[in-house]
Amino acid sequence: MSYEAQNTSIFMQVLKFSRYEPVGSRNGSLEGKRDGYEMVKISRDEIQRESPHIPRNIKNSSDLKVIENAISGNNIMGKAILAALSTAFGLTGGARFENLHRNHRPSTSTLSMMHYIPSHPVKDGNVGHQKHTDISSLTVLFTEQWGLQIRPPGSKEFGFVEPKKGQAIINVGDSLRFASGHTFQSCIHRVVPYDYTEHRYSVAYFLRAEDETMFQDSEGRYVTSRQWHDEKFLAFLASPADQAAAPSSLLLGGMQEDETDVYGLPQAKPVAIDTAKNSGVEVSAVEVSA
Numbered sequence: 519m520s521y522e523a524q525n526t527s528i529f530m531q532v533l534k535f536s537r538y539e540p541v542g543s544r545n546g547s548l549e550g551k552r553d554g555y556e557m558v559k560i561s562r563d564e565i566q567r568e569s570p571h572i573p574r575n576i577k578n579s580s581d582l583k584v585i586e587n588a589i590s591g592n593n594i595m596g597k598a599i600l601a602a603l604s605t606a607f608g609l610t611g612g613a614r615f616e617n618l619h620r621n622h623r624p625s626t627s628t629l630s631m632m633h634y635i636p637s638h639p640v641k642d643g644n645v646g647h648q649k650h651t652d653i654s655s656l657t658v659l660f661t662e663q664w665g666l667q668i669r670p671p672g673s674k675e676f677g678f679v680e681p682k683k684g685q686a687i688i689n690v691g692d693s694l695r696f697a698s699g700h701t702f703q704s705c706i707h708r709v710v711p712y713d714y715t716e717h718r719y720s721v722a723y724f725l726r727a728e729d730e731t732m733f734q735d736s737e738g739r740y741v742t743s744r745q746w747h748d749e750k751f752l753a754f755l756a757s758p759a760d761q762a763a764a765p766s767s768l769l770l771g772g773m774q775e776d777e778t779d780v781y782g783l784p785q786a787k788p789v790a791i792d793t794a795k796n797s798g799v800e801v802s803a804v805e806v807s808a
């Protein structure tokens with residue numbers, strides 16, 4: 519099946535912003551193999567509807583309330599960070615990043631809950647999650663287990679980000695990169711097994727720009743936020759072969775590929791990160807490069 523035909527056939531899946539994805543829905547950290555996690559995701563727009571379409575994994579109204587609170591709390595946190603970055607950049611009015619993320623405007627902002635199954639990079643097929651950048655402006659990530667690796671701009675090496683209790687990991691995604699005229703750099707990351715016997719759980723809120731926001735992508739194309747989301751989302755779901763046929767700037771948001779990026783056995787080495795002190799929820803990793 520051609521990449522275009524594959525796109526059409528899975529396009530309806532893309533429209534379901536709140537859904538369950540079983541293990542192997544996307545590509546893993548091993549070349550040519552699928553991922554090693556299952557996921558439930560709930561869209562911010564969906565949960566605000568009168569009769570939201572919610573995956574059946576969410577069993578009762580108190581679970582739903584917890585998710586609703588998580589979405590609203592993460593949304594506030596993400597926008598507070600965007601506002602601080604806008605001020606630091608001297609942006610005013612409609613140009614401020616938070617004003618591209620108004621609450622009443624449609625967006626693809628989503629909360630995802632992920633469960634990585636125990637996996638061994640030599641013995642198992644479904645392992646981790648492939649190297650990529652996020653579609654989002656900011657990703658707010660909570661996890662208690664090791665497994666996230668980032669490759670900081672200019673670095674040739676991936677390193678583990680240490681999970682810290684009560685702290686979120688904040689990554690810059692493509693939408694903020696584009697909104698800043700490519701001044702910010704999308705965080706290149708992947709998930710690989712650290713303890714091969716361990717189940718890993720993470721919760722990520724993807725704060726994405728309003729659907730109609732116009733960006734210039736890394737190819738110089740003018741695309742809406744929604745178009746970038748749909749194109750990249752399809753590339754995420756595509757098979758390794760079909761993904762290889764997609765434009766190379768999609769997966770990394772135009773960030774530089776490096777030949778050393780191929781996943782081997784993980785290194786047990788945390789990345790040195792500046793930690794913002796004295797805040798309720800500390801930011802332990804911000805990929806911000808001016």
Ligand SMILES: [Fe+2]
Nearest residue numbers: 650651652707
């Ligand atoms: Fe990601």
